[in-house]
Amino acid sequence: MTLPFVKMHAHGDDFIIIDRRGQDDPITAQVARCLGNRHTGIGFNQLAVVLDCADAAARIKFWNPNGTPLEACGSATRGVADRLMQETGTDSIVLRTERGLLTCVRVAGQRVSVNMGAPSLDWAAVPLAEPLDTRTLPISGSPAACSMGNPHCTFFVEDIAAVDVEALGPALEVHPLFPARTNVHFVQVLDRRHIRLRIWERGGGVPLGSGSCCCGAVVNGIRRGLLDDTVEVHCDGGTLTVQWDGQGGVLLTGRVEPIMQGTVYAIPV
Known part of the structure; x- marks a missing residue:
């Protein structure tokens, strides 16, 4: 099997897009791993597969590089939106993901925004293994948890440079409190409108950035009373903006850029 693809990145958070509108979906866990x-x-x-959809411009399915599916990806959603807005000559588009219908718009500076929907804050929706206050979990470091369609666990630290993300992340991802595993964030609050973020991504390791993790980290910081409603998130690969009024959808804004396009060969069937 051969597949055409486009590769893009959002401040170093790289993803590939495979457009299968009008065709079958050949992506399996084995293909995603390959x-x-x-x-x-x-x-x-992340891998984003673009499919036909009756009530939106397209439906997107996401995969991690280890072959596990994921429910949300802010970076790849914005990348697909960027391409489809160019295709249709519009500055706004609606896409369907496991989060539901997401509205994306083009804003100044070649940036793309997506409304990622309201976060889920109840323990069962994260999900956690038992009823707990998701603002403070009984784990060393007292992290907060929420879901942006995928689970997020946020630690607030004094000095992010002192945190060994590669050492701590794997065990926290599979902590017994998280039956579906979790993304793990380490956040240093620089001031109420700026944070430094490093990430251990569920099923992916340490990325340069992650759109949904930026959203989850800011949501948890606002819930803790540490942040204002608009925050610049400084990741290893660059800066994104997250806005949340404490009730509605979370707005994620940043640049997305193409890297390459081509055809990949010898994909297993």
């Missing part, structure tokens, strides 16, 4: 291998495949933090 494509996600950075030595023998293309390599990515």
Whole structure:
């Protein structure tokens, strides 16, 4: 099997887009793993498969490089929106993901915004393994938790440079409190409108950035009373903006840029 693809990134958070509108969807866990291998495949933090949809411009399915599906990806959603807005000559588009219908718009500076929907804050929706206050979990470091369609666990630290993300992340991802595993964030609050964020991504390791993780980290910071409603998130790969009024949808804004396009060969069927 051969597949055409486009690869993009959002401040270093790289993803590939495979457009299968009008065609079948050949992506399985095995295919996603093959494509996600950075030595023998293309390599990515996420894979976005674009499919036909009756009530939106397209439906998107997401995969991690280890072959597990994921429910939300702010970076790849904005990348797909960027391409489809160019295709249709519009500055606004609606896409369907597991989060529901998401509205994306083009804003100044070649940035793309997506309303990621309201966060889920109840313990069962994260999900957690037992009823707990998601603002403060009984884990060393007292993290907060929420869901942006995928689970997020946020630690607030004094000095992010002192945190060994690669060492701490794997065990926290599979902590017994998270039956579906979790993304893990480490946040240093610089001031009420700026944070420094490093991430251990569920099923992916340490990325340069992550749109949904930026959203989850800011939501948890606002819930803790540490942040204002508009925050610049400084990741390893660049800066994104997250806005949340404490009740409605979370707005994620930043640049998305193409890297390459081509055809990948010898994909298993």
